[in-house]
Amino acid sequence: xxxxxxxxxxxxxxxxxxxxxxxxxxxxxxxxxxxxxxxxxxxxxxxxxxxxxxxxxxxxxxxxxxxx
Numbered sequence: 868x869x870x871x872x873x874x875x876x877x878x879x880x881x882x883x884x885x886x887x888x889x890x891x892x893x894x895x896x897x898x899x900x901x902x903x904x905x906x907x908x909x910x911x912x913x914x915x916x917x918x919x920x921x922x923x924x925x926x927x928x929x930x931x932x933x934x935x
Contacts, residue, residue: 874932882925889918 892915900908 871932875929878925878929878932882922885918885922885925889915889922892918 892911896908896911896915899911
């Protein structure tokens, strides 16, 4: 498989992988918040936000691949 064909596959995989992780972090943030661990919950939400932001960069990378 050529690099040009492999990269979109990898990027899509990484985007989905990050989305799954971000969702898990948010679930744990809710659980820790309910358990009275507000600071930990805030940290997990921040990690989820950063993970989602990383996906924005992956999506921009995908756009670069589609340019001639």
